[in-house]
Amino acid sequence: MTDMAASTSSSASTTDRISKSLVKRRRAEKRFRLYGQIAIGFAVAFLLILLGSIVKDGYRAFWMHEIQLNVTVDADRFAPEGQRDEASLRGINYDAIIVQSLRDKLDVENSRTNRKALRDLVSQEFGFVLREKVLADPSLIGQTFSLTAPLDDQADLYFKGEIKRSVAEDNRPLTDRQLDWLDELKSQGQIKSKFNTLLFTRSDSTQPEIAGLWGAIVGSFFTLSVTLLLSVPLAVAAAVYLEEFAPKNKFTDFIEININNLAAVPSIVFGLLGLAVLINFFGMPRSAPIVGGVVLALMVLPTIIISTRASLKAVSPSIRQAALALGASKNQSVFQHVLPLAAPGILTGTIISMAQALGETAPLLMIGMVSFVPSAPESVMAPSTALPVQIYIWENASERSFRDRTAAAIIVLLGFMIVMNLAAVLLRRRFERRW
Amino acid sequence: MLWFLTALVLALMGLVYVQAARKAHGFAQQQGVRLHSRPGYHGWYAALWTGVPALIILLVALLLQDRLMTAMVRGGLPAEILALPPERIELFLRQAEALAFGYEDLSTIVFPEAALAAAADHYERLKSLIRGAVLALVAVAAVLGLVMTRRRLAPDLRARPVVERFVNGLLILASAVAVLTTVGIVMSLLFESLRFFQSVSIFEFLFGMKWSPQIALRADQVGQSGAFGAVPLFAGTMLIMVIAMITAAPIGLFSAIYLSEYASKRARDIIKPVLEILAGIPTVVYGFFAALTVGPFVRSVAETMGMSVPNQSALAAGVVMGIMIIPFISSLSDDVINAVPQALRDGAYAMGATQSETVKNVVLPAALPGIVGALLLAVSRAIGETMIVTMAAGQAANLTANPLDQVTTVTVQIVMLLTGDQEFDSPKTLAAFGLGLTLFVATLCLNILALRVVQKYREKYE
Numbered sequence: 045m046t047d048m049a050a051s052t053s054s055s056a057s058t059t060d061r062i063s064k065s066l067v068k069r070r071r072a073e074k075r076f077r078l079y080g081q082i083a084i085g086f087a088v089a090f091l092l093i094l095l096g097s098i099v100k101d102g103y104r105a106f107w108m109h110e111i112q113l114n115v116t117v118d119a120d121r122f123a124p125e126g127q128r129d130e131a132s133l134r135g136i137n138y139d140a141i142i143v144q145s146l147r148d149k150l151d152v153e154n155s156r157t158n159r160k161a162l163r164d165l166v167s168q169e170f171g172f173v174l175r176e177k178v179l180a181d182p183s184l185i186g187q188t189f190s191l192t193a194p195l196d197d198q199a200d201l202y203f204k205g206e207i208k209r210s211v212a213e214d215n216r217p218l219t220d221r222q223l224d225w226l227d228e229l230k231s232q233g234q235i236k237s238k239f240n241t242l243l244f245t246r247s248d249s250t251q252p253e254i255a256g257l258w259g260a261i262v263g264s265f266f267t268l269s270v271t272l273l274l275s276v277p278l279a280v281a282a283a284v285y286l287e288e289f290a291p292k293n294k295f296t297d298f299i300e301i302n303i304n305n306l307a308a309v310p311s312i313v314f315g316l317l318g319l320a321v322l323i324n325f326f327g328m329p330r331s332a333p334i335v336g337g338v339v340l341a342l343m344v345l346p347t348i349i350i351s352t353r354a355s356l357k358a359v360s361p362s363i364r365q366a367a368l369a370l371g372a373s374k375n376q377s378v379f380q381h382v383l384p385l386a387a388p389g390i391l392t393g394t395i396i397s398m399a400q401a402l403g404e405t406a407p408l409l410m411i412g413m414v415s416f417v418p419s420a421p422e423s424v425m426a427p428s429t430a431l432p433v434q435i436y437i438w439e440n441a442s443e444r445s446f447r448d449r450t451a452a453a454i455i456v457l458l459g460f461m462i463v464m465n466l467a468a469v470l471l472r473r474r475f476e477r478r479w
Numbered sequence: 480m481l482w483f484l485t486a487l488v489l490a491l492m493g494l495v496y497v498q499a500a501r502k503a504h505g506f507a508q509q510q511g512v513r514l515h516s517r518p519g520y521h522g523w524y525a526a527l528w529t530g531v532p533a534l535i536i537l538l539v540a541l542l543l544q545d546r547l548m549t550a551m552v553r554g555g556l557p558a559e560i561l562a563l564p565p566e567r568i569e570l571f572l573r574q575a576e577a578l579a580f581g582y583e584d585l586s587t588i589v590f591p592e593a594a595l596a597a598a599a600d601h602y603e604r605l606k607s608l609i610r611g612a613v614l615a616l617v618a619v620a621a622v623l624g625l626v627m628t629r630r631r632l633a634p635d636l637r638a639r640p641v642v643e644r645f646v647n648g649l650l651i652l653a654s655a656v657a658v659l660t661t662v663g664i665v666m667s668l669l670f671e672s673l674r675f676f677q678s679v680s681i682f683e684f685l686f687g688m689k690w691s692p693q694i695a696l697r698a699d700q701v702g703q704s705g706a707f708g709a710v711p712l713f714a715g716t717m718l719i720m721v722i723a724m725i726t727a728a729p730i731g732l733f734s735a736i737y738l739s740e741y742a743s744k745r746a747r748d749i750i751k752p753v754l755e756i757l758a759g760i761p762t763v764v765y766g767f768f769a770a771l772t773v774g775p776f777v778r779s780v781a782e783t784m785g786m787s788v789p790n791q792s793a794l795a796a797g798v799v800m801g802i803m804i805i806p807f808i809s810s811l812s813d814d815v816i817n818a819v820p821q822a823l824r825d826g827a828y829a830m831g832a833t834q835s836e837t838v839k840n841v842v843l844p845a846a847l848p849g850i851v852g853a854l855l856l857a858v859s860r861a862i863g864e865t866m867i868v869t870m871a872a873g874q875a876a877n878l879t880a881n882p883l884d885q886v887t888t889v890t891v892q893i894v895m896l897l898t899g900d901q902e903f904d905s906p907k908t909l910a911a912f913g914l915g916l917t918l919f920v921a922t923l924c925l926n927i928l929a930l931r932v933v934q935k936y937r938e939k940y941e
Contacts, residue, residue: 080737240890
């Protein structure tokens with residue numbers, strides 16, 4: 045009986061102990077839950093900070109400041125003997141004409157330092173625009189006409205508030221006098237801000253104010269076209285074989301292990317493969333989109349194979365059986381029934397892989413797509429850069445304006461990726477079918 | 480020329496297809512005749528026999544013609560040119576080729592013009608010879624195939640099995656591309672690395688403590704001796720990997736636990752895509768963020784604590800790499816945790832365990848092999864990541880464990896060694912392949928290990 049009494053008293057104390065510990069355990073429960081929320085909060089906060097800092101840096105680069113000036117090509121000074129041949133027209137110092145018209149506008153005395161300071165306010169592009177205009181129509185010599193061109197990147201930064209008067213004169217690239225001139229020009233209405241179309245129509249340049257992404261976009265387009273044309277047929281064929289035809293044996297096991305391993309190989313190793321095999325062994329051109337495309341195709345191959353297999357697997361077996369029952373051969377059932385039904389899924393996987401390939405940088409560095417290419421490539425064999433590589437190149441540039449442009453280029457790149465991923469999501473929604 | 484021929488052959492195939500299919504259709508119209516295969520298969524049968532041998536010949540010619548020509552021109556060079564050092568001979572051949580085919584060649588000509596002109600002439604003769612030969616071969620192959628199939632086309636021709644066998648062969652070839660890629664990677668890395676290890680001993684490479692790959696350009700230059708001891712790179716890679724994992728592992732794991740055990744379906748539907756966005760952002764964007772936002776932030780924080788720190792540091796690169804890896808760990812662990820059967824949880828609840836106790840004592844132990852596998856894969860990802868470290872970790876090969884120092888990694892050095900102009904055969908560029916091989920082997924081992932862990936220790940619940 046003593047046993048019984050002991051056990052009741054001990055059970056009472058156990059309940060007691062448990063109810064006491066319960067407070068602690070509930071607190072532990074809450075804490076644990078909180079850890080999870082904090083972790084997710086961190087991840088989301090990181091994402092927001094990342095995107096926020098890029099937008100904060102990049103939005104300015106989508107605007108630019110332009111200056112409009114009345115220029116006079118003085119016939120007596122620049123073509124005293126009435127020369128109109130191309131060589132002497134090219135030889136004219138167009139920068140001097142622009143400086144002259146700025147001096148007239150601002151009423152600045154003619155000195156060497158003043159000329160230099162004025163010259164630095166507008167883009168070198170102004171001289172080229174003027175020259176092209178005169179070359180196209182030599183009758184402009186001796187006339188006064190209005191011309192618009194971008195401001196120099198430093199002046200542009202002043203109007204964007206990046207260069208402040210409050211900073212000591214020695215610590216900023218523009219002097220007080222240059223700032224006064226800029227303010228004066230602005231108040232006269234010569235300087236206007238507008239959407240930066242040059243960012244999309246020009247290729248890379250050493251002058252930040254006229255550096256654009258067009259060459260990189262075309263380069264990425266060529267590269268991805270090669271990737272698409274190469275990877276999709278290969279990957280779909282491989283997936284169809286492995287999913288529908290392959291017998292279960294050592295060879296197919298080996299292929300599957302290979303595919304899974306390739307999916308985890310660092311992308312830079314694919315770049316080394318491209319360099320050693322495509323460029324050095326097969327003698328393909330360096331820096332060319334075709335090499336980049338082949339390398340990226342090999343890189344995304346496992347991803348597309350895996351997603352294609354998943355969508356083939358999702359097609360109901362009844363489709364296959366029905367086709368076979370009606371007398372179709374195995375090939376006919378696969379190619380005429382299963383594959384078309386799996387196509388939306390394959391397409392979705394392909395688009396996502398292409399977005400991944402679009403953002404890939406490291407392998408392209410290996411095959412030399414990092415060179416300075418001031419024009420858009422004309423073919424897949426021509427030297428070129430690509431969007432992510434352009435970001436890398438600009439990030440390395442020292443000028444302050446290139447930082448804004450880098451962020452703007454990132455926004456453009458992310459824009460392309462968002463569009464591709466949205467397309468994939470919409471396709472999935474539209475065509476997804478469950479059996 | 481070869482491309483034009485290819486297009487021609489393809490057009491011919493199209494024509495043959497239409498013809499043969501029409502002929503087969505004609506058979507089918509006759510009374511009492513039953514086709515073995517449908518007309519389309521007859522078309523394919525004829526087109527394949529006509530075109531495929533010709534296309535194979537064209538492909539071989541396309542791949543080999545340049546090497547063949549160069550080899551033959553090299554064989555016919557005069558003795559004075561052959562006496563030059565090998566890289567001069569290469570340059571000579573390249574210039575002769577440029578001269579022959581009107582490529583742009585920016586290097587100035589320094590060879591005797593007569594010899595160059597002769598070699599260029601040789602190139603041109605060979606090229607027209609090869610063209611003629613290819614043209615003849617292709618024509619013979621196409622005509623032979625055409626004649627043969629024309630004779631064979633008959634109602635009882637078993638065209639479908641032949642075409643299907645051909646298609647299946649193509650499918651097998653396509654699957655073998657994955658194997659070929661692996662073989663290509665291994666062979667190219669191994670081959671170039673072996674050449675590297677001829678000039679630098681493998682022990683010096685793996686255990687040497689000094690990394691300065693600058694090689695003296697002239698013999699009399701001072702202070703520029705190449706040193707290829709990769710230990711500082713391995714140490715830097717490890718340091719950044721550890722920082723990344725310290726950042727990513729807890730956040731990734733706790734996110735996965737919260738998502739799979741606590742979050743409502745609605746919260747899950749919102750949070751999961753947000754995490755996936757982190758996974759979809761290109762690494763060059765993370766690199767920009769690390770170099771221009773996180774790096775200066777780390778620096779200014781350290782400066783307020785009285786330390787002087789460079790803008791580029793292991794910490795900045797490591798933390799940002801960690802952010803990049805979070806979704807990788809969280810989605811893999813999420814899958815693993817979801818695979819733990821509900822019965823185990825219900826059992827724990829029935830014993831009076833709270834939800835967190837269930838997670839800690841039941842779910843996590845059951846999911847442990849999968850989680851370890853996910854972490855190993857994340858480590859492999861961190862080691863192979865290139866852009867973040869290239870942009871934010873620095874290039875100084877410091878052997879240090881201080882996260883605020885600049886360090887350099889294996890991938891950074893591969894990029895540094897291979898970007899810019901240099902001779903391909905110098906130990907400097909070959910060193911990149913040595914590093915690439917090390918990287919490939921390391922990630923391969925980690926992947927295999929991860930797979931093994933998952934397979935060996937996975938509890939089976941069926």
